[in-house]
Amino acid sequence: MSERGVTTITLKQINKEKVYQYIYRTKQTSKLQIVQDLKMGLSTVSQNLNVLEEEGLIQRDGYFESTGGRKAQVIQIVSDVRISIGIGILKKMFHIVAIDLYGKVIAKDTIDLDYSDTEEYYEKVANKIDEFIEEYKYQKERILGVSIATQGIISPDGSGVMYGTIMNNVKMRMSDFSSKLPYPCRLVHDSKAAAYLELWNHSELDSAVVFLLNRNLGGAIITNRKVHEGSFMHSGVIEHICINSDGPLCYCGNRGCLETYCSANSLSEIAGMSIKEFFEKLRENKEENIKQIWKEYLKHLAFAMRNLNLVVDGPIIISGYLAPYFMENDLNYLLKQINLSLPFDFPKENLIVGTNGQYTPAIGAALFYVKKFIDGIAPTI
Incomplete structure (x- = not known):
């Protein structure tokens, strides 16, 4: 194949990619909008739209409201084609x-x-x-x-x-x-x-600490919009931060790891009941011992968040199994505990709660x- 032929094929691929990704980003658009924003010729855009439609990657569905002339056809990707x-x-x-x-x-x-x-x-x-x-x-x-x-x-x-x-x-x-x-x-x-999910959901996110509040605690560090791996893939293993050297025995063999205080399993064990039952009783607001267990849990969580924020200056994300159980008053209490000993305020908007729970x-x-x-x-x- 000639060098010119390769160049032509490559250019077609690049244009196809640009058109598809533009439609993907905008979610709904029109042919004229693609022409204007990508600064492509009408025939080039039309050819690429035809190819993408033939491959089942995009669809034309309905029309935009008229702005005085002919109604523009709505173009969008077929989101479940893959x-x-x-x-x-x-x-x-x-x-x-x-x-x-x-x-x-x-x-x-x-x-x-x-x-x-x-x-x-x-x-x-x-x-x-x-x-x-x-x-x-x-x-x-x-x-x-x-x-x-x-x-x-x-x-x-x-x-x-x-x-x-x-x-x-x-x-x-x-x-x-x-x-x-x-x-x-x-x-x-x-x-x-x-952490990948949080990066996907928050396009503005640059640096953050993710607390995965699952049955066992987990964590991740995000820097420069990437999940930090570390030299030996150990970065972000916040569950093994020691917060009390005389604390409970952790599965890692050491005592007082954050895992033993802030995992869902540890909360369930301390309360002597399932997580579902614990939060049902907590929201009934009748049993003082249940409220105290939750306050202690939040204090330990805040202690770790406070210290990690001094290392990674960015949002703190509460994710995983326990995240859907957090209510506004829990977040306010947690924020207050974080700010008790920080030399500068940690803003409420930087405390983010994930929405997908155990999945x-x-x-x-x-x-x-x-x-x-x-x-x-x-x-x-």
């Missing part, structure tokens, strides 16, 4: 979600299944994923990939878990899943996946394949 699957693995269950190209959850489920490092377990997970996809009638060619979030630190090359005390899953490998599924697969630390890691994991698709739309799909 779907990403996210998995969040825990000791006793795993969460599964399907998201569209805007990261919207279009299906979700929780599967009760005890983790074990056995072929039988991985076969069951793969079968449940297949059943989930079949239940919602998603054709295989629409699936971008399966991204699996798990408790445990993932190796730099993503091939497996290299530290997994909570689940005893240090032998978990990406190949345990990819060998049983006909889709691209990847492994990711659940806390890092939660957060699964959704965050699934976003990887969505972003990969959107970024690489120009080549043949």
Whole structure:
């Protein structure tokens, strides 16, 4: 192929990518708006729209209100033309979600299944994923990939878990899943996946600390709009910050880790009841011991938030299983505790609460394949 031919093909791909991503960003637009904003010729835009429509990537749906002339046709992407699957693995269950190209959850489920490092377990997970996809009638060619979030630190090359005390899953490998599924697969630390979701949801976010308040505590550090990994993938492991050297024994073998005070499991253990029951009693506002347990929990959480804010000057994000239980008065109390000993005020708008609860890691994991698709739309799909 001639150099000129390669250049022509490349230019077509670039233009196609520009048009698609413009439609993706604006959500709804018109042909004339694309021409004006991208400064492309009308024929070039028309050709690219035809190609994208033939590939099923965009659709023309309805008309904008008239501004005096002919009504402009509404152009938008087909958001579910491709779907990403996210998995969040825990000791006793795993969460599964399907998201569209805007990261919207279009299906979700929780599967009760005890983790074990056995072929039988991985076969069951793969079968449940297949059943989930079949239940919602998603054709295989629409699936971008399966991204699996798990408790445990993932190796730099993503091939497996290299530290997994909570689940005893240090032998978990990406190949345990990819060998049983006909889709691209990847492994990711659940806390890092939660941070990816927050970056997706908050385009203005530059630096932040994420508190993943799951059954076991997790955390992540965001700097320069990236999840900080660290030299050995240990960055953001806030659950093992020691806040009391004489405190309860942590699963890591040390005493007084934040995990032993601020995980959902620790809250449930101290209260002697399930999380659901605890918050039902708390909101009834009748039992003083329940209110005191919650205040102590928030004080410990505020202590960690206060210190981490001195290291990472940015928003603090409350995410995960416990996030939906936080009410306005809880946030006000937490903010007051954070500011008790800070040399400068931590503003309320910098205390952010996530909205996806226990499905957060699964959704965050699934976003990887969505972003990969959107970024690489120009080549043949």
